[in-house]
Amino acid sequence: MTVTTTAIAGAEELEDLRLSVRSLLADKSDESRVREVMESDLGYDASVWRQLADQVGVQSLAVPEHHGGAGFGQVELGVALRELGRALVPGPFFSSVVLGAGALLAAQDESAMAAHLPGIAAGTTLATLAVIETDGQWRTHGFTTRAREDGEASWTLDGEKSLVLDAVGADLYVVAADTPHGPGLFLVESGAAGLEVTGLRALDPTRRVGRLTLTGTPAAALGRPGNGTAALEHLLDRATAALAAEQVGAARACLEMSVAYARQRVQFGRPIGSFQAVKHMCADMFTRLEVAEAAATEAARAVDGLPDAPPAGEAAAVAHAVCSEAFMFIAQQTIQVHGGIGFTWEHPAHLYFRRAKVSQLMFGGPAVYYERLLERWGV
Amino acid sequence: MTASAPATPATPASPTASSSPTASSSSIEAFVEEASAFLDEHATRRPTGTARVVWGEGEDRISYFGDEPPEVDKAKVDAARAWQRTRHEHGFGWITGPTEYGGRALSPLHDLVYDQLEAGYDVPDTGVISLIGLGMIGPTILAHAREEIKQRYLPAMFRGDAIACQLFSEPGAGSDLANVATRAVRDGEEWVLNGQKVWTSVAHHAELGMAVCRSDPSQPKHRGITAFLVDMSLPGVEVRPLRQMTGGAEFNEVFLTDVRVPDDHRLGEVDDGWRVTMTTLMSERASVGGEGAGPVERAVSRSYLTAMLEAMGLSRDAAARRRLAEVLADLTATGYLNQQSLRTLLDGRAPGPEASASKLMFSHNLAAASHLAAEMVGPRMIAETGDWGTFSWNELLLGTPALRILGGTEEIMKNIIGERVLGLPKEPGTDTKAPFRAPTGEQS
Ligand SMILES: Cc1cc2nc3c(=O)[nH]c(=O)nc-3n(C[C@H](O)[C@H](O)[C@H](O)COP(=O)(O)OP(=O)(O)OC[C@H]3O[C@@H](n4cnc5c(N)ncnc54)[C@H](O)[C@@H]3O)c2cc1C
Numbered sequence: 001m002t003v004t005t006t007a008i009a010g011a012e013e014l015e016d017l018r019l020s021v022r023s024l025l026a027d028k029s030d031e032s033r034v035r036e037v038m039e040s041d042l043g044y045d046a047s048v049w050r051q052l053a054d055q056v057g058v059q060s061l062a063v064p065e066h067h068g069g070a071g072f073g074q075v076e077l078g079v080a081l082r083e084l085g086r087a088l089v090p091g092p093f094f095s096s097v098v099l100g101a102g103a104l105l106a107a108q109d110e111s112a113m114a115a116h117l118p119g120i121a122a123g124t125t126l127a128t129l130a131v132i133e134t135d136g137q138w139r140t141h142g143f144t145t146r147a148r149e150d151g152e153a154s155w156t157l158d159g160e161k162s163l164v165l166d167a168v169g170a171d172l173y174v175v176a177a178d179t180p181h182g183p184g185l186f187l188v189e190s191g192a193a194g195l196e197v198t199g200l201r202a203l204d205p206t207r208r209v210g211r212l213t214l215t216g217t218p219a220a221a222l223g224r225p226g227n228g229t230a231a232l233e234h235l236l237d238r239a240t241a242a243l244a245a246e247q248v249g250a251a252r253a254c255l256e257m258s259v260a261y262a263r264q265r266v267q268f269g270r271p272i273g274s275f276q277a278v279k280h281m282c283a284d285m286f287t288r289l290e291v292a293e294a295a296a297t298e299a300a301r302a303v304d305g306l307p308d309a310p311p312a313g314e315a316a317a318v319a320h321a322v323c324s325e326a327f328m329f330i331a332q333q334t335i336q337v338h339g340g341i342g343f344t345w346e347h348p349a350h351l352y353f354r355r356a357k358v359s360q361l362m363f364g365g366p367a368v369y370y371e372r373l374l375e376r377w378g379v
Numbered sequence: 380m381t382a383s384a385p386a387t388p389a390t391p392a393s394p395t396a397s398s399s400p401t402a403s404s405s406s407i408e409a410f411v412e413e414a415s416a417f418l419d420e421h422a423t424r425r426p427t428g429t430a431r432v433v434w435g436e437g438e439d440r441i442s443y444f445g446d447e448p449p450e451v452d453k454a455k456v457d458a459a460r461a462w463q464r465t466r467h468e469h470g471f472g473w474i475t476g477p478t479e480y481g482g483r484a485l486s487p488l489h490d491l492v493y494d495q496l497e498a499g500y501d502v503p504d505t506g507v508i509s510l511i512g513l514g515m516i517g518p519t520i521l522a523h524a525r526e527e528i529k530q531r532y533l534p535a536m537f538r539g540d541a542i543a544c545q546l547f548s549e550p551g552a553g554s555d556l557a558n559v560a561t562r563a564v565r566d567g568e569e570w571v572l573n574g575q576k577v578w579t580s581v582a583h584h585a586e587l588g589m590a591v592c593r594s595d596p597s598q599p600k601h602r603g604i605t606a607f608l609v610d611m612s613l614p615g616v617e618v619r620p621l622r623q624m625t626g627g628a629e630f631n632e633v634f635l636t637d638v639r640v641p642d643d644h645r646l647g648e649v650d651d652g653w654r655v656t657m658t659t660l661m662s663e664r665a666s667v668g669g670e671g672a673g674p675v676e677r678a679v680s681r682s683y684l685t686a687m688l689e690a691m692g693l694s695r696d697a698a699a700r701r702r703l704a705e706v707l708a709d710l711t712a713t714g715y716l717n718q719q720s721l722r723t724l725l726d727g728r729a730p731g732p733e734a735s736a737s738k739l740m741f742s743h744n745l746a747a748a749s750h751l752a753a754e755m756v757g758p759r760m761i762a763e764t765g766d767w768g769t770f771s772w773n774e775l776l777l778g779t780p781a782l783r784i785l786g787g788t789e790e791i792m793k794n795i796i797g798e799r800v801l802g803l804p805k806e807p808g809t810d811t812k813a814p815f816r817a818p819t820g821e822q823s
Contacts, residue, residue: 025757122543171506205497216695242677255801259801259802259803262803263802263803264458265802270804270807271803271804273797273804274791274803274806275806275809276794276806278803279794279797279798280790280794280797281795282796282797282803283792283793283796283797283801284754284793284800286732286736286801287735287736287739287740287796287798287809289711290546290716290732290733290736290737291712291713291716291740292712294538294712294713294715294733295711295712295715297715297719298712298715298718303498310715314711315715316510316713318708318712318715319712321705321708322705322708322709322712325708337623338682366699369705370700370701370702370705370708371700371704373704374700374703374704375684375700377681377685377707379688379694379700379703
């Protein structure tokens with residue numbers, strides 16, 4: 001199951017895209033603004049969200065043209081995600097554009113795509129994905145949430161979904177549940193009967209998380225019930241490839257911050273960056289980042305099905321492991337290079353540290369991603 | 380340094396021009412046809428599917444550094460020379476070289492395509508000729524030697540007649556190469572060299588050496604250096620093998636005693652040898668990290684290591700699986716990095732600083748894979764029990780420490796990344812401005 005990309009951007013177009021996202025974010029979503037909105041009720045800046053959609057069209061990049069998108073792929077989306085990661089922009093981008101749209105695409109349900117992708121692409125519909133349950137494990141089958149068929153194409157869901165990104169405020173939930181035919185994906189609209197949505201206190205204030213309780217909640221099947229595992233596995237490739245781009249974008253910001261500080265901070269009469277212990281820390285960060293960057297790039301190319309790319313399942317799993325490890329390592333070293341100031345609330349280093357840990361764990365964490373990598377190779 | 384330096388072992392791209400992104404021109408196709416015809420005629424094709432490892436099948440020796448007896452070593456070098464000669468006679472000896480020195484003047488893409496094609500055949504390993512001589516000294520001669528010298532040596536080197544070695548390191552000048560003390564004193568149209576070089580790979584096979592010498596000790600250390608090509612058969616050149624920790628002896632001490640080198644063998648200007656040396660070192664760093672198809676690449680691969688997991692009965696062992704996955708993730712991602720550098724190169728763009736990251740990852744990956752293999756093998760690593768694919772890992776394992784040292788140690792690579800790539804300040808040097816003084820004892 002490959003999602004074909006109709007448009008491919010050249011190097012110049014990609015650079016233009018990068019610059020326009022970067023300048024918009026530098027202008028409208030600098031660190032002080034991020035801190036302001038991450039503590040607000042909504043949790044993000046609705047006007048930045050609108051401008052990303054209207055001025056750059058970031059939400060629509062990887063949505064097919066006939067569903068209201070720009071028809072690009074993960075390579076182009078990855079350029080935007082690197083910038084969003086770099087600036088730690090809060091908001092439902094990953095949840096709606098990567099997971100929500102990704103689930104619709106992975107399920108290959110034409111009518112659901114026609115109904116919802118244009119809204120997601122325009123930034124007017126906020127979708128998210130609800131897979132994890134109360135035990136906190138990421139899985140693609142064996143859900144305790146049950147779907148009961150009520151009649152012709154009409155279902156009801158019962159169960160609890162936890163650790164749902166941007167649950168509060170979403171318009172549309174893609175919910176994984178077990179059916180008599182096997183695992184399936186279902187669409188639940190906000191305000192549906194028996195749906196309760198609660199926000200949870202989150203490790204990363206720029207990435208909101210919530211919980212859903214479903215009690216006899218009406219839902220529509222997304223794709224064929226019983227096909228949920230395959231759709232989720234496919235979605236996982238897209239989602240981890242996208243996450244990898246965000247991770248390397250954020251990790252690069254950490255490296256740049258560390259190098260700038262190491263050049264300017266003076267101790268013992270010389271810049272700390274001239275001490276080898278510090279210089280070598282930076283060189284190690286650079287090396288891990290170069291490898292992670294290569295993995296993220298290859299994963300995007302693979303998911304887009306470029307002819308000389310490795311298999312998507314392999315490249316996405318490699319990127320998820322390598323980029324998760326690299327970002328976590330780099331975020332830790334960033335604090336170390338900064339010393340005491342790096343441990344303060346006022347310094348951005350902890351926000352990257354938090355993002356790194358959340359990114360590393362949101363699809364299961366190291367034990368899961370290393371095992372998944374072996375599985376992708378049939379080991 | 381006697382083997383190629385792969386960073387992504389074993390999943391070789393299919394050996395066709397079509398696997399290269401820009402291989403669309405018909406001249407490439409004609410070249411592929413010509414090269415395939417040549418290889419079919421002069422070499423045996425490897426059975427297809429050899430990338431897939433079947434446990435217990437085939438050669439199980441895995442070594443980065445050989446430890447064969449001298450006769451076997453010599454026979455291998457002879458085979459390498461013979462194969463290089465055959466390549467050269469058919470126009471594949473120096474694919475990118477200028478025609479006036481026996482090259483074909485084709486693009487790096489042609490070179491790459493040829494390497495990929497040749498990887499599908501059983502041919503002698505020519506690393507002893509190519510890694511240092513053709514890969515590093517060749518480009519230096521091309522850039523800095525006089526015309527007659529280029530004509531005299533370049534064709535011979537690329538024909539396999541002249542193996543070249545790198546007479547750089549000395550007992551007092553390792554990482555700090557600019558500290559060389561080997562003296563070069565001018566005497567009319569000749570220079571007289573006196574000193575000691577050390578760790579000189581392939582010197583015992585070499586016809587030619589590139590020596591970095593101190594020509595003016597009154598100048599700061601980077602300034603008073605001059606580089607020469609030295610005919611290794613000259614009187615006063617004495618090569619003594621050094622046995623390395625793997626047991627073999629592939630590097631040497633080279634003593635230079637009143638060696639008289641004609642001035643026309645000088646590379647670059649008098650006292651400007653540091654710049655010449657940089658040409659060589661840059662080629663070295665660029666060449667580390669390519670792909671090969673030898674036994675190391677075959678063993679340090681997903682196919683081999685997963686076959687090993689199964690053969691050692693560890694398929695269900697969570698700890699072994701986790702370590703294997705960690706090693707393979709890095710190995711595969713480093714492979715992606717190299718592929719991307721290659722694409723950059725083939726697109727005609729200059730590769731970025733990723734090559735230095737690749738070198739660090741290469742030695743890291745080989746060491747990690749060797750230690751993982753040792754862990755999977757367990758106690759059978761400690762002695763030859765005759766079981767396939769077990770004790771044979773000791774040669775690679777013992778070779779891995781060298782990879783963190785040769786061609787610039789890990790620490791020096793990190794200094795380079797920190798200073799040249801990231802722009803961090805240099806350490807305050809205490810000896811870069813003062814005149815060089817020959818070391819008087821242990822310390823200078
Ligand atoms: C297998 C092999 C083949 C070789 N082949 C050749 C060859 O063909 N020709 C040739 O000329 N040389 C060759 N060498 C030599 C090689 O280039 C040197 O060994 C290397 O540059 C290190 O020098 P050294 O051994 O003197 O170690 P040193 O420079 O004394 O280093 C010892 C330790 O100190 C560290 N160190 C030194 N300076 C610094 C610094 N500024 N900052 C931080 N750490 C530092 C090093 O990283 C290392 O850990 C070879 C070496 C090996 C192992």
